Amino acid sequence: xxxxxxxxxLTRESRHWGDLPARWSAHGLPAPLMxxxxxxxxxxxxPIPGHVRGMTHAVRAAAQATGRSxxxxxxxxxxxxxxxxxxxxxxxxEVSGLxxxxxxxxxxxxxxxxxxxxxxxxxxxxARHWHDRARCERVIHRLTCERLDSRDADLAHWVxxxxxxxxxxxxxxLQLLAAARFRAQGxxxxxxxxxxxxxxxxxxxxxCSARLAAAWGVPHARHPWAGHDLPxxxxxxxxxxxxxxxxxx
Numbered sequence: 001x002x003x004x005x006x007x008x009x010l011t012r013e014s015r016h017w018g019d020l021p022a023r024w025s026a027h028g029l030p031a032p033l034m035x036x037x038x039x040x041x042x043x044x045x046x047p048i049p050g051h052v053r054g055m056t057h058a059v060r061a062a063a064q065a066t067g068r069s070x071x072x073x074x075x076x077x078x079x080x081x082x083x084x085x086x087x088x089x090x091x092x093x094e095v096s097g098l099x100x101x102x103x104x105x106x107x108x109x110x111x112x113x114x115x116x117x118x119x120x121x122x123x124x125x126x127a128r129h130w131h132d133r134a135r136c137e138r139v140i141h142r143l144t145c146e147r148l149d150s151r152d153a154d155l156a157h158w159v160x161x162x163x164x165x166x167x168x169x170x171x172x173x174l175q176l177l178a179a180a181r182f183r184a185q186g187x188x189x190x191x192x193x194x195x196x197x198x199x200x201x202x203x204x205x206x207x208c209s210a211r212l213a214a215a216w217g218v219p220h221a222r223h224p225w226a227g228h229d230l231p232x233x234x235x236x237x238x239x240x241x242x243x244x245x246x247x248x249x
Contacts, residue, residue: 002073002096004032005063009078010175011167013041016158020235027239029246033072035062037080039171048174052079052182056086060094070094071191075242077101077231078204079175082182088189098193099242102201102228104208105184108215113205114180119143130169133162143203146227147234154232188216194245195219196238198226219245 008016014034025031038046038058046058063072071094076084081103088095104114115123122143126136137158141151197209199222206222213220221241226233 002071003068004030005059005072005074005076005084006032006034007037007059007074007076007080007084008040009037009076009080010179011040011172013044013161013165013167015041015161018154018232018235020231020238023235023239027236027243029239029243032075033063033066033068035059037083037175039175040167041165044165044167044171048171050174050177050181052082052086052178053090055079055083055178056090059083060087060091071096073097073099073246075099075101076103078103078228079179082179082184085184085189086182088191088193089185092190095189095191097191097245098189099196099245100193100209100212101196101230101238102198102204102206102209103195103212104204105182105212107183107186108211109205109208111180113208116203116205119203127169127172130172133159133166137162144227144229145232146198146200146225147232184212186215188218192245193218194221194242196221196223196230196241198223198228198230198233200225201228203228 013036036043037055039048049055073096074084081100082105084098088098122139126139129135137155141154195209195213195218197206199206223230223237231238
């Protein structure tokens with residue numbers, strides 16, 4: 001059985017998966033290798049390329065450095081899903097399956113769908129107050145999470161992450177630039193691919209996932225109420241859905 005890699009998105013790192021890894025193991029799935037994009041988490045000191053291909057090179061190198069061999073199943077969301085797609089399309093022998101969560105890519109989606117315009121003022125406000133982590137994390141939670149029962153604990157944990165492994169404003173900008181520039185190939189990756197979206201995603205229009213799945217002719221699983229951060233809102237559903245994808249032909 002192939003191993004799994006988890007990749008988060010813009011300015012987020014492995015600790016932002018929350019309790020998904022524990023639920024993943026409890027579901028009987030192989031323990032994932034959780035890698036960070038350049039600029040985030042354990043990779044925050046790496047040079048940040050302003051393009052997805054450079055991030056793909058960095059993640060591939062990090063996977064190889066562990067001594068574990070592929071090919072890999074990759075569960076990735078948002079910007080991480082763009083990196084996973086680039087990996088699968090550029091080095092198909094190294095990727096045996098993809099689960100792409102709440103992502104968007106050219107040429108399948110328009111800029112206003114990939115980042116909803118109504119959020120632009122809030123994101124600009126974050127950029128101005130980047131070092132006020134409590135303020136920024138409140139905005140992120142409001143834009144990405146629909147489950148609010150753990151909000152106070154989430155914010156305390158996210159602020160602690162931001163203080164212990166700060167992501168620079170420059171890194172955030174370069175990651176956003178890389179996401180905006182990324183253009184996937186028109187044909188689907190050679191490996192089995194599942195596209196996953198959240199119907200209540202307030203950050204990225206879920207039509208982006210629908211168009212991607214339709215263009216590639218791959219399965220599309222929709223969560224009825226979760227926000228952009230689906231691993232936060234309903235990790236159990238994501239474990240079940242991703243686990244089932246392993247058994248698709």
